[in-house]
Every structure is written in structure tokens, then in C-alpha cells.
Amino acid sequence: MSYTDKFFPEEPSAPKIVTDSIPGPKGQNAIKSLNEVFDARCVYFLADYRKSIGNYIVDADGNTLLDCYAQIASIPLGYNNPELIKVAKSDEMVSAIVNRAALGNFTGVEFENIQRSLLKYAPKGQKYVWNALSGADANELAFKAVFFNYQSTKRGFEKPFSAEEEQSCMENQAPGNPELAILSFGRAFHGRLFASGSVTRSKPVHKMDMPSFKWPKAEFPSYKYPLEANEEFNKKEDERCLSIVEEYFKTWHCPIAGVIVEPIQSEGGDNHASAVFFQGLRDITLKYGAKLIIDEVQTGCGATGIMWEHERYNITPPPDLVTFSKKMQSAGYFFNDQKLIPNMPYRQFNTWCGDEKLVMLAAAICKEIQEKNLLTSIKETGDFLYQKLEDLQKQYPDFLKNLRGKGKACFIAFDMPSSEKRTEFLNKMRISGVNIGGCAEVGVRLRPTLVFEKKHAQILVDILQKVLATL
Amino acid sequence: MSYTDKFFPEEPSAPKIVTDSIPGPKGQNAIKSLNEVFDARCVYFLADYRKSIGNYIVDADGNTLLDCYAQIASIPLGYNNPELIKVAKSDEMVSAIVNRAALGNFTGVEFENIQRSLLKYAPKGQKYVWNALSGADANELAFKAVFFNYQSTKRGFEKPFSAEEEQSCMENQAPGNPELAILSFGRAFHGRLFASGSVTRSKPVHKMDMPSFKWPKAEFPSYKYPLEANEEFNKKEDERCLSIVEEYFKTWHCPIAGVIVEPIQSEGGDNHASAVFFQGLRDITLKYGAKLIIDEVQTGCGATGIMWEHERYNITPPPDLVTFSKKMQSAGYFFNDQKLIPNMPYRQFNTWCGDEKLVMLAAAICKEIQEKNLLTSIKETGDFLYQKLEDLQKQYPDFLKNLRGKGKACFIAFDMPSSEKRTEFLNKMRISGVNIGGCAEVGVRLRPTLVFEKKHAQILVDILQKVLATL
The missing domain is CATH 3.40.640.10 (Type I PLP-dependent aspartate aminotransferase-like (Major domain))
Structure with a gap:
């Protein structure tokens, strides 16, 4: 039984996109309102964290995205990880918050x-x-x-x-x-x-x-x-x-x-x-x-x-x-x-x-x-994913270039031919159900959580394949 | 009914010192051990935050001190404030912690x-x-x-x-x-x-x-x-x-x-x-x-x-x-x-x-x-306290100098005649049951919480009186 099967039994089995754009109408309005009290110019979409789970992030419009960016590489163990929730609810944590x-x-x-x-x-x-x-x-x-x-x-x-x-x-x-x-x-x-x-x-x-x-x-x-x-x-x-x-x-x-x-x-x-x-x-x-x-x-x-x-x-x-x-x-x-x-x-x-x-x-x-051997599992996911990306690189050598990060789990990146193509790619990935981030001028970086498994990687690859075909 | 009567019914009515020094033997050993993994040279004493309540901080040896320093002026509403504990335990807080x-x-x-x-x-x-x-x-x-x-x-x-x-x-x-x-x-x-x-x-x-x-x-x-x-x-x-x-x-x-x-x-x-x-x-x-x-x-x-x-x-x-x-x-x-x-x-x-x-x-x-009008009550406490300190200043003009902060609630300070006397004073206050901090070379600053009331101020004044007599 994989980690996500065990700890995130309610994790979705695939992304689900319910609006024509991300953010959708609800999110767009909310961002406008948010911008009155917070510099919201860099907001990609509003997240509903209490509904997000494991490797999936839910947005204000109810879209469910596979998250390969994870709060700029900062969410370690998936959204609403039950083991961390225990720590968050502990008396020690409450005391540390109020004292x-x-x-x-x-x-x-x-x-x-x-x-x-x-x-x-x-x-x-x-x-x-x-x-x-x-x-x-x-x-x-x-x-x-x-x-x-x-x-x-x-x-x-x-x-x-x-x-x-x-x-x-x-x-x-x-x-x-x-x-x-x-x-x-x-x-x-x-x-x-x-x-x-x-x-x-x-x-x-x-x-x-x-x-x-x-x-x-x-x-x-x-x-x-x-x-x-x-x-x-x-x-x-x-x-x-x-x-x-x-x-x-x-x-x-x-x-x-x-x-x-x-x-x-x-x-x-x-x-x-x-x-x-x-x-x-x-x-x-x-x-x-x-x-x-x-x-x-x-x-x-x-x-x-x-x-x-x-x-x-x-x-x-x-x-x-x-x-x-x-x-x-x-x-x-x-x-x-x-x-x-x-x-x-x-x-x-x-x-x-x-x-x-x-x-x-x-x-x-x-x-x-x-304790849960997550380094082993994330390495396995990474090896699996890298091989699939190498195949995609062969198929789309102009769009998926300089693939790098082999043997380094899912800390993988590749380059797009231009900054404009990169933006187009990231937007298309998002509306297809995958949240990914860029780096430098033309880079795309994968930064999923440490509980990203082969099943998640396969979904990413399938959507990548689909999106690359449209560039 | 005062705020502390209502929200801290178990707040002690006076400091209680059970060791001959602060830190006592237990605290001293614990600081030595702490120093192996944390720069503990600036630690005055180890605090037991889960036992601390309202304006009173409890140390590792079980000493209970009236806290007029409040984590370098950073604890707003007393230790283990029940209204903040509610916030700390809320689902929103748990989500903010893990996501x-x-x-x-x-x-x-x-x-x-x-x-x-x-x-x-x-x-x-x-x-x-x-x-x-x-x-x-x-x-x-x-x-x-x-x-x-x-x-x-x-x-x-x-x-x-x-x-x-x-x-x-x-x-x-x-x-x-x-x-x-x-x-x-x-x-x-x-x-x-x-x-x-x-x-x-x-x-x-x-x-x-x-x-x-x-x-x-x-x-x-x-x-x-x-x-x-x-x-x-x-x-x-x-x-x-x-x-x-x-x-x-x-x-x-x-x-x-x-x-x-x-x-x-x-x-x-x-x-x-x-x-x-x-x-x-x-x-x-x-x-x-x-x-x-x-x-x-x-x-x-x-x-x-x-x-x-x-x-x-x-x-x-x-x-x-x-x-x-x-x-x-x-x-x-x-x-x-x-x-x-x-x-x-x-x-x-x-x-x-x-x-x-x-x-x-x-x-x-x-x-x-x-909502609880704490600015009004802290001002009243401050006015009461300032007047008492003015009296003490008259009585001990060499030790309690340049009293300042009138009308500014308990944000009150005064000077000692020298840095050495200041250290002696702060140590004697601590072993007498009051935790206070210094500022600059010879200053003593009062920085209690916003739920510091007349009864707490009176205890502070009584102990001040006692300690000033020994300088």
C-alpha cells in the first residue's frame, strides 16, 4: 500500500477542471477583491486549502489540480497530511502558538x-x-x-x-x-x-x-x-x-x-x-x-x-x-x-x-x-518519471530541451524554446489540470511533494504529452 | 470582574519562589544540557510555558514569577490566554499550519x-x-x-x-x-x-x-x-x-x-x-x-x-x-x-x-x-503604577532615577545609578519573584502584558520597595 493510499484515501484519482479558465469566474472576482488589501498581481489562482488533499490542490472555482509546484517547492508531505495534523493539534503546538x-x-x-x-x-x-x-x-x-x-x-x-x-x-x-x-x-x-x-x-x-x-x-x-x-x-x-x-x-x-x-x-x-x-x-x-x-x-x-x-x-x-x-x-x-x-x-x-x-x-x-521511507519512494517516482520525460524529449526535441535532474528524484527540469512558449506551456498545463512552475527565463521545474508517486507521475506525463502536442 | 479574574481564574495571587537562586538546581542543569544544542548563554531561566498563566511565568524549578518583561515585550494577553487558545485550536489554524x-x-x-x-x-x-x-x-x-x-x-x-x-x-x-x-x-x-x-x-x-x-x-x-x-x-x-x-x-x-x-x-x-x-x-x-x-x-x-x-x-x-x-x-x-x-x-x-x-x-x-477594552484597563493600571513609582522615586532618588512614561500605560522606565547596580537590582527582583528587563546601559523597563492590572502593579510595587531598600 503506497503512502498516499494509506494516508490520503480520499485523494482524487485525477485532476478535474470545471471552468474554462484558471482562475475561473469566482476566482477572478475574489482576486480583484483581494487586491484591495494585498498585492495580488502574482496570484496564479486562489487555493482552497481545506479541500486540497495530498498531491492535489483545489482552487476557488472547485478545479482540482495535480500540484507539481507545491507552494514554490515548500509543501513537504502533501496537503492536509494527517500525521502533521496530529502535530498541529497537539497541546505542545497550541502552547507554542499562544506562548x-x-x-x-x-x-x-x-x-x-x-x-x-x-x-x-x-x-x-x-x-x-x-x-x-x-x-x-x-x-x-x-x-x-x-x-x-x-x-x-x-x-x-x-x-x-x-x-x-x-x-x-x-x-x-x-x-x-x-x-x-x-x-x-x-x-x-x-x-x-x-x-x-x-x-x-x-x-x-x-x-x-x-x-x-x-x-x-x-x-x-x-x-x-x-x-x-x-x-x-x-x-x-x-x-x-x-x-x-x-x-x-x-x-x-x-x-x-x-x-x-x-x-x-x-x-x-x-x-x-x-x-x-x-x-x-x-x-x-x-x-x-x-x-x-x-x-x-x-x-x-x-x-x-x-x-x-x-x-x-x-x-x-x-x-x-x-x-x-x-x-x-x-x-x-x-x-x-x-x-x-x-x-x-x-x-x-x-x-x-x-x-x-x-x-x-x-x-x-x-x-x-x-520512518515512511519517503526518500526511497520519491527516488523511484523520479526514476520512472525521468525515463518517461526522456521519451518525450525525443518526441518533442524543440519543446522539451536540456532535460536535467537524472537520479535526483523528481527535482527535474527542462527548457522551453522561449519565454513566451514557456508561459503558453504553463498556462496550458494548468488548464489541463497540472500546476507547474517556471525558473529562470525558459526553464520549467518540477517540484512536487515527497509523496508524489508513480501514479501521479503517470498523470503528469499523460497531460504533458497532450499539451506538448499543441505547442 | 477584571479580565484576569474572568479569563485566568487560576492565575496565582502572588509570586512563589521555591529555590535559593534563579535558575535553581534543576534549571541550571537543564541549561547546561540545552547549551549543547542551542546557544544558551543568554538564558535567564527556563520557562515552563504550559504551567504559566496570565501574568505569571513558571520556571523549570517551579518558581512562579510575576512577569513584567513578557518575552521581551512580546506576549500581548498573558500566558495561555483562553481566547487565543480557541484560535490556536481552530480548524483554520490547523490548516494554516499544515498547508x-x-x-x-x-x-x-x-x-x-x-x-x-x-x-x-x-x-x-x-x-x-x-x-x-x-x-x-x-x-x-x-x-x-x-x-x-x-x-x-x-x-x-x-x-x-x-x-x-x-x-x-x-x-x-x-x-x-x-x-x-x-x-x-x-x-x-x-x-x-x-x-x-x-x-x-x-x-x-x-x-x-x-x-x-x-x-x-x-x-x-x-x-x-x-x-x-x-x-x-x-x-x-x-x-x-x-x-x-x-x-x-x-x-x-x-x-x-x-x-x-x-x-x-x-x-x-x-x-x-x-x-x-x-x-x-x-x-x-x-x-x-x-x-x-x-x-x-x-x-x-x-x-x-x-x-x-x-x-x-x-x-x-x-x-x-x-x-x-x-x-x-x-x-x-x-x-x-x-x-x-x-x-x-x-x-x-x-x-x-x-x-x-x-x-x-x-x-x-x-x-x-x-472588545475587552484592554487599552482602558492598562492605562488605569499604568496611572496607578506611575504614581506609586513617583513615590518610590522620592524615597530612593539615587536608585530610581529619570522615571518616564507618565500617561503611557505601563510602558514605564527608570534608571539605576550604574550598570552594576542595575544587574544587582534585576537579579534581586527576580529572586524576589518579579521578572523585569533592562534597556541601554542603566535603564530598567517595564513591559508587562496588556492584562496587567492594579493588583499585579501593587505586587510589583511592594517587591520594588523591598528590593530598593537593600541596594
């Missing part, structure tokens, strides 16, 4: 166990976690940890701040506020606040008109597909990109304290890189005394068939910090070196220091993934 | 009503809200709105980005990433991320070793107390501080797009300012085409006996943006001008665009404050 703690000052007696149950699922080589509220927040807190560590190493961990440092930092000046950089990659996405925005490089709309830190942008490999047929080219591409990184370390006008990289650039187009590339980054950061931050916000929590995508590459020693959010529901960064805990209290601090109810949820999600 | 929406793309059908119920409690003159996850996040998103507006005004709202802007912003360079500033004030606190950290000026520990934006720091008035006896001096202080602000607008090396200010600087020492000062800021921002952001993170949601502290000053026209968090549990910024909605979609955007469960909670908190 939200300032965790850093007045930690609840139950919190240590919650934190330990989350840490069981930390990436290999990571012993600690610091909690955050979103992916952007997690990345920026990771940057703080890296900068504190960099300056403490320089100053001496036991040494107090100098009077000059204290005075200058209150004026936003060096030496208290030093010039330090985080290096990121072209097409990277790490968030939209000011420091996270400065390392995001996927689209101008994410960065335009914001003051930014003058941090360096290296190049992420652009491989040729299929990978097996282009080994020589792709190897040179790794070398080229790594040499750019090293060049920045040698020449940048201020110290580069850290490098942040996604194991698979997701928002930026589902761009993959090799174990050689990641190990090369590790080697360069070690050589120059910088920290390596792996951003697993979109790839983590089992999305690629392994709990943390970067573990696939056996980076040695493991990365210094690993950030997470999205499917984990909670956010934060894992780390291993105790020296990434600031040398003084109150340096990495804020009112709430995370959100206990989300940490509780994160631990429950990870436990469910492990 | 967390990417609100900007797939808004739930129920969300419009939730958003409207929050907007009922917006400050006068504010029509819209954008949701965030913390005070720092709210302030930074407000900055983004201000910067977008500033550049769109310059460029023309209908005009697309130029090729040069698009290319340069991807390199973190002007003109796409322009030099623009937010002006803040000495002793201000607005958060600890990178842009919010750049406007925070309360203590070096909040800013040290972080790269920062080179933004200007004006001076916040330092009044002499009691206010009635120092009108002439304080008036000149307003003028002096306003002229510094205007000078920055005339001379700063880049445009100042916004000014951020707290109605009462809280973390920075409970520093108050006059209606004249705030109107002066409004006038200057209007004169120079900048936006005025009021940070109500700590002062808002009724803490000062009025829903939003800045409304007391009748700033005309009202401020452009008002940020909130803490007692609201949800965070975000209110605003009025539609032009603060970015001219293009996806500019102010992120995966979750807030957290529906927290918006739901915020609306419920505001509703409860209004």
Missing part, C-alpha cells in the same frame, strides 16, 4: 528535545543549528556567523573589542564595520533582503533599486546536456569556473570571508554542478581561510531523493554552514565548528531566535520522511 | 478576510499592510518599499528599467543598485540584519564586525526629567536634533530616501520625544521628498495605552509607513500611499509573503484588545 517564547532569554523546558529531534536530521558533519524565519533570514544569519568568525580569528577569540572598533561601528565605519565580502555565483538565488539580495544574481527584478554590498560574482558551471555525452566540455567548464573563484580570492579589494552556493541553482534555472566543482570550491575556501555556505533552501529536506543534496558530492571536509527553509517549514543554518558560535553572547540574537512551532514541525516532517 | 501557502502566488480563499480583519486595527491614515516575519524583516521590507518608490519617482512609474540598470544591478553596481540612504537616530534599535543593523545604533554588540551601509546617524532628543520642570531645555533639544536631521538632508553624499524612528526608543533606553519633534521630522521628510517610517515594533499593539504610540502625536500628514511585530506576533508594515506598492509585480515578494497563522493571531489579539 511564543523569546527563545534566547526564556527557553521553554520542552525546547531542548525539539531542537535535538531536529538535529537528528542534520547533514553529515553538522552538529549544531541556529534557527531563523525564512531562507533569506537563514542566509543572512549565516553571513553574520561567518563575518563574526572571520574578525574574531583576526582579532583573537578572547580579545574584547577595542574602543576604536566600538566607536566606529556605531558610525557604520571601519574598523568596527569592516569591508568583508561573500562571494556568490551568476544565476544564484539566496533571498531578497539586503545582504541576501547582494548575493542573488538570478534576475534584475530581485535586486533593482536596492543599495547593495559590492560583493563579487563568480560563474556557475553551464553544462551541456546530456551530461554523459559532454564530459570533456563539462570538465573544462568546472575548471574555468573554479579559476574565476580563485582569481577573486587573489584580487578582490577586500577579504572574501565566505562563499555561498546552491547544490542545484533552482530559481536561477535548475543548473547542476559536479562533485569536482564542489570539492574545488571547498579546497579554495580552505586555502584562503573562507567559509563554505551551502544553501539547501530549495534542494534540502529530501527534495532530490537524499536528505541534503550536497551530501551526494562527499565534499571533504563537509561545508561549514548549511542553510535551510521551505520544505523544512522552519529555517536556519546547520554548522559544525563551535567557533561559528560567536565568541560573546548577544551577537547572534534577536527577540524570538526562531519559532518553536516551526522547529517542531520541521522535526516531525523529517521523522515522517525517515 | 502553509506561498501567499503571493497561491493565496488561500480565506486570506482576504484575515487580512481585512487585521487592517481594522491599522494606525489612523494607513490603509494597506504588507506582511513580514519579524521586526527586522518588517523594517527591511519597508526600506525596500521606500527605495523602490524613490527610484520609480525619479525614473517615472511607467518606465521600464533600462538595459544599463539591469546589467549594473546584476553586478551590485549603480545605476541599478544606487547609493541611497535611510537616516536613523543615535540609540535607535531597528533589528540586527544587514540593513536593519545599519540603522541600529544602541550598542556595539548589535553591529560589530558586520559590513554596513554608510547611512547617517542623527541625534534623538535627550530630555531632562521630570518633563514639566524642564520645558525650555527640552524644547531647545528638539530644535537641536531637528536641525541635525535637516543638515544631513542638505549635505549627505547620497540621497536620503527615508527616515526611520521609534516613537519611544525602547532597547536604546526608553527615550521619549515630543509631538513637536515628530512633526518636525514629518515636515523635513516632506520638504526633501523622503518617506517617514515609524517603527512601532515595541511600542505598538496597545503597549502604551493607545493602539499605536505615534498616533498620540497627531503627525500630519500621517507617517508613510508603520512597522510592527512583537506583541502583534505577526510582523509587517502598514502604509497608505498606493505608490508604495511597487510599480511592477515580484519586486516586493518572497516565498511565503508572511505567515497566515500569525496574521490570524494578530487579528485575534487586536480584536480582543478592542
